[in-house]
Amino acid sequence: xxxxxxELANSSLKNIATLMESSLITHLPEPEGMEDQVIDAMRYALxxxxxxxxxxxxxxxxxLFSVKSVHALQVAAAVECVHTYSLIHDDLPxxxxxxxxRGKPSVHKKYDEATAILAGDALLTLAFEILSDKxxxxxxxxxxxxxxxxxxxxxxxxxxxxxxxxxxxxxQSLSQSEITRMQHMKTGALIVFSCEAGAILxxxxxERRSALKEYAQNIGLAFQVVxxxxxxxxxxxxxxxxxxxxxxxxxxxxxxxxxIEPAREYGQELIEQATNSLQIFDEKADxxxxxxxxxxxxxx
Numbered sequence: 194x195x196x197x198x199x200e201l202a203n204s205s206l207k208n209i210a211t212l213m214e215s216s217l218i219t220h221l222p223e224p225e226g227m228e229d230q231v232i233d234a235m236r237y238a239l240x241x242x243x244x245x246x247x248x249x250x251x252x253x254x255x256x257l258f259s260v261k262s263v264h265a266l267q268v269a270a271a272v273e274c275v276h277t278y279s280l281i282h283d284d285l286p287x288x289x290x291x292x293x294x295r296g297k298p299s300v301h302k303k304y305d306e307a308t309a310i311l312a313g314d315a316l317l318t319l320a321f322e323i324l325s326d327k328x329x330x331x332x333x334x335x336x337x338x339x340x341x342x343x344x345x346x347x348x349x350x351x352x353x354x355x356x357x358x359x360x361x362x363x364x365q366s367l368s369q370s371e372i373t374r375m376q377h378m379k380t381g382a383l384i385v386f387s388c389e390a391g392a393i394l395x396x397x398x399x400e401r402r403s404a405l406k407e408y409a410q411n412i413g414l415a416f417q418v419v420x421x422x423x424x425x426x427x428x429x430x431x432x433x434x435x436x437x438x439x440x441x442x443x444x445x446x447x448x449x450x451x452x453i454e455p456a457r458e459y460g461q462e463l464i465e466q467a468t469n470s471l472q473i474f475d476e477k478a479d480x481x482x483x484x485x486x487x488x489x490x491x492x493x
Contacts (some may be wrong), residue, residue: 210245408468
């Protein structure tokens with residue numbers, strides 16, 4: 194695979210993170226009474242930093258199809274609301290039970306478990322409010338496709354289903370295909386939607402959309418492989434959350450199944466497959482190619 198510089202992705206991620214910060218603030222409701230605590234918790238979680246990788250994918254794929262940035266920003270905000278909700282709920286004692294997220298106390302530690310559940314619920318529903326807004330796209334059919342594709346990506350046959358498999362698979366032996374399916378659902382489905390979003394906004398449903406889905410599936414799985422490697426090799430202060438929890442909980446991961454070095458090599462193969470999927474695009478896809486290098490080389 195030709196050498197790909199991750200610096201373009203690094204700078205683009207920082208720019209989009211800054212853009213998202215101001216965009217997300219506009220979507221948060223203003224409290225009018227005793228509901229203020231849940232809104233404070235939403236704000237705390239949503240504006241606590243992070244790579245904003247999924248918004249990056251929405252914005253970058255939208256650029257490929259010359260989608261207006263105002264439309265792409267709306268979808269990016271909805272995606273980040275759902276990603277944040279998933280992190281809040283993942284950290285709960287009944288789920289992955291983590292006291293730290295992005296180097297700060299998890300929402301249930303900062304507030305309490307009930308507030309964390311409600312803040313996650315509110316962010317999930319806010320995402321659909323954003324997608325249904327005419328600011329997202331003037332064509333109701335486009336908004337409907339966004340909502341339907343999004344719902345499938347994060348529901349029982351997507352992110353939520355993947356989380357269920359992850360919980361049930363603790364201290365069980367899964368095959369590579371079973372672990373891969375779980376990761377495609379738990380992590381990959383929202384990443385696939387983020388890459389499809391630009392094509393949906395542009396009313397494109399041809400081989401270019403298929404190429405982006407293939408890219409996203411490989412990037413999503415590679416991202417999870419690196420996540421699992423960092424859980425074994427990383428440091429809590431660098432990653433911003435507790436390391437070693439997968440081993441402690443008996444989680445089924447590709448790293449536990451394959452071993453560290455074979456898993457690292459597999460991650461490299463996935464990145465190569467991802468970049469090969471972008472051959473249909475010209476240099477406008479260089480930021481996506483750069484992201485591939487960023488994903489495999491990231492330290493947090």
